[in-house]
Amino acid sequence: MTRYRNFTGVSKTAGLAVAVAVAFGLAGPAAAQESSFGGFEPPAGWLPPPLDPTGVQLQTKQLAPGVYALLSTRPPVDNSGFIVGEKGVLVIDAHINGAMARQIQAAVRAVTDKPILYLVNTNYHGDHTFGNYAFPAETKIVAHRETAEAMRHFDREKALLLPLVNGNAAVFDDVRLRLPDVTFEKSLRLDLGGRVVELHHFGPGNTPGDTVVYVPEAKVAWTGNLVLGAGSIPWAIEGNTPAYLETIARMAARLDVETIVGGHILMTPGETLGSYLDYLSGHIKSVQRALGAGKTLEQTLASLPLEESYLPPKDSPLAAVRPLMQGVHLWNVKRTYQELTARERADQQALAQ
Numbered sequence: 001m002t003r004y005r006n007f008t009g010v011s012k013t014a015g016l017a018v019a020v021a022v023a024f025g026l027a028g029p030a031a032a033q034e035s036s037f038g039g040f041e042p043p044a045g046w047l048p049p050p051l052d053p054t055g056v057q058l059q060t061k062q063l064a065p066g067v068y069a070l071l072s073t074r075p076p077v078d079n080s081g082f083i084v085g086e087k088g089v090l091v092i093d094a095h096i097n098g099a100m101a102r103q104i105q106a107a108v109r110a111v112t113d114k115p116i117l118y119l120v121n122t123n124y125h126g127d128h129t130f131g132n133y134a135f136p137a138e139t140k141i142v143a144h145r146e147t148a149e150a151m152r153h154f155d156r157e158k159a160l161l162l163p164l165v166n167g168n169a170a171v172f173d174d175v176r177l178r179l180p181d182v183t184f185e186k187s188l189r190l191d192l193g194g195r196v197v198e199l200h201h202f203g204p205g206n207t208p209g210d211t212v213v214y215v216p217e218a219k220v221a222w223t224g225n226l227v228l229g230a231g232s233i234p235w236a237i238e239g240n241t242p243a244y245l246e247t248i249a250r251m252a253a254r255l256d257v258e259t260i261v262g263g264h265i266l267m268t269p270g271e272t273l274g275s276y277l278d279y280l281s282g283h284i285k286s287v288q289r290a291l292g293a294g295k296t297l298e299q300t301l302a303s304l305p306l307e308e309s310y311l312p313p314k315d316s317p318l319a320a321v322r323p324l325m326q327g328v329h330l331w332n333v334k335r336t337y338q339e340l341t342a343r344e345r346a347d348q349q350a351l352a353q
């Protein structure tokens, strides 16, 4: 559990939060509109997750025959994984640069010399897709249609990722855009030879095209940012918590999941889906109540701290996740408050006509 020693704590990330706020301020409204935050200004207290992979190792953990998680030694730097069949290999997520993508391929080569047939991007963010270019030309890159479309905004994504790597552009200097070869809409079944992998899009969550990679025989699901990992709450980065709730409900109803390999934190049992559902439904109701009571956004943010039951204990190895999740919660509250306010206003205008 010493792996958490290097996990960035409050002092460093608090400085980063200021840097982000300044960056957003300087960018001005036009540039902010261009961002995937859609002009959204993160609330005070939100901390950018530290994703610089320098010095990070991806550790191979076998979960079932032919089924491997690749776990970052410094969460929340991205996890990955791969599945081996008789014909070849499927890799989940390409990581943030060529060096990390090569580390993934070296981990595959330590297990098998079969070709990497597929690489799945679980969302469009650079920390999941920038390594695409470093995979062999024969590897087919697979993503949801909306993920593939969003990946075209390459320079915008690099700009957004910069504060998350402590302003160090050298982290992804090497990267060239490589778009997916295959896209899908709802689901896709890939047969690796004696081992089937399912790709599912249950709806928008953290991003519009969130994809779950599921191995039915092992009951393992890679969830990207849709479920971040142990000790996490959902992060509605682009808003719409009601849609996120429906997405998780669909996933929970359709898949029998025992193990979740989240995109960013330690592995977690399938029951985490229940915790995500509880959080989202409670969150929407409490923001609705605050609005009904006439509270301002500031009053709402102040009156709705993240409930202790959703946080990992202070003395646990996951304690370092706490400030990040408290920030994510504030982000969710602001997003939901703004959306419910806009909806209310639209309803009133419709009534007045």
Ligand SMILES: [Zn+2]
Binding pocket: 078, 125, 127, 128, 224, 225, 263, 264
């Ligand atoms: Zn991510």
